[in-house]
Amino acid sequence: MSKKAVCLLSGGLDSSVTAYIAKKQGYEIYALTIKYGQRHKKEIDSAKQIASSLNAKKHVIIDLNLRKFGGSSLTDKTLDIEIDHKLEDIGKKIPSTYVPARNTIFLSIALAYAEVVNAETIFIGATATDYSGYPDCRPEYFEAFQKMADLATKKGIQGKKIKIKTPLLKLSKKDIVKKGSKLRVPFEKTWSCYKGGTKACGRCDSCLLRLKGFKEANMKDPIEYQSILD
């Protein structure tokens, strides 16, 4: 019987590359996407396409309406998403796109799913290098989550701990793009932009970091952008 992994799949570049890494490592993939009330459905469609491309055993989409809380420009349309940051400024302070406790909520739901399907591993595509400065993307956060998770579950106390893996944590966007390219991730199906137009905006932090990654990897990003930046 093959080993199983729950892969948190947003449909973005990072989570897609991560799921392909899990696949490459021989895991049977249980993809998990959380619709948390983000502005647009575009990344959900991307997640479906990626789950299908990598031949996931299952893909579960869970609704969780964090709009009821608000507090983030990703879930509250009355707040503006920052644009046109200088690359060197991204990550210096926590931006409006920070969704309170998002990774904690995502990993908790993944933990439940992993326990039910008897998966030994959870993959999450967090990165702490070219990133937006979210507190729940830092290595020390994931270590603390792992310790908590080991105590939280039936499997954990029976000695079969569920391991949380963050293979991109220390990679630059350049290296993520290179790795994804090697694994033949269908980049054209991924969606990173915080906004939900027909084309990516090219100006939000997520677009800026993605474009930087492709540029430094000497590759062309196959998705379309509203404006030409280089």
Place this chain on the structure above:
Amino acid sequence: MSKKAVCLLSGGLDSSVTAYIAKKQGYEIYALTIKYGQRHKKEIDSAKQIASSLNAKKHVIIDLNLRKFGGSSLTDKTLDIEIDHKLEDIGKKIPSTYVPARNTIFLSIALAYAEVVNAETIFIGATATDYSGYPDCRPEYFEAFQKMADLATKKGIQGKKIKIKTPLLKLSKKDIVKKGSKLRVPFEKTWSCYKGGTKACGRCDSCLLRLKGFKEANMKDPIEYQSILD
């Protein structure tokens, strides 16, 4: 400005007493109920009534359909809920009513809510004395969650940690009933039974522990039961 607390409120005995403790301690109450796909809506109605009774500032009900995963008799109607356990056997092994990672998911969502409304405290009515043996009700679990939470949030890294309080953790059901009585918790509005009939079954672990609590406190439980046990 009064201090604020997010209170996880299931509508059961323990969470209701806990919310009244928070109120007594002077907190403004932000009640939070998670509809996670449990068998019945009865406890949601109870939660609404309790939130109203204690004059909560807000009561948010969040939908999260854990039935998509299954794996617990509380969310999967094809699984049986154990009944007629001997009291001394309850808590010795993890029963079918265990919902994988439930407290972790609940606390994570509470953490998001607390961060958004700027609450300094989260209250959860977990108990590790007269309890069902769930791993995520043990003191060491809550300590690990606290450490993780301190690293997870914007508030946490800014030095304003959100404190998780479990005032019932070491209390017996008898003491919980006594405390609730002293605080004038409207017990008749609470619902503890794992099943969802018009009357409580009186035979599931939750009913058995509740009845034990009232009996040992020399009080009559005001809710109706299907069968007379004593």
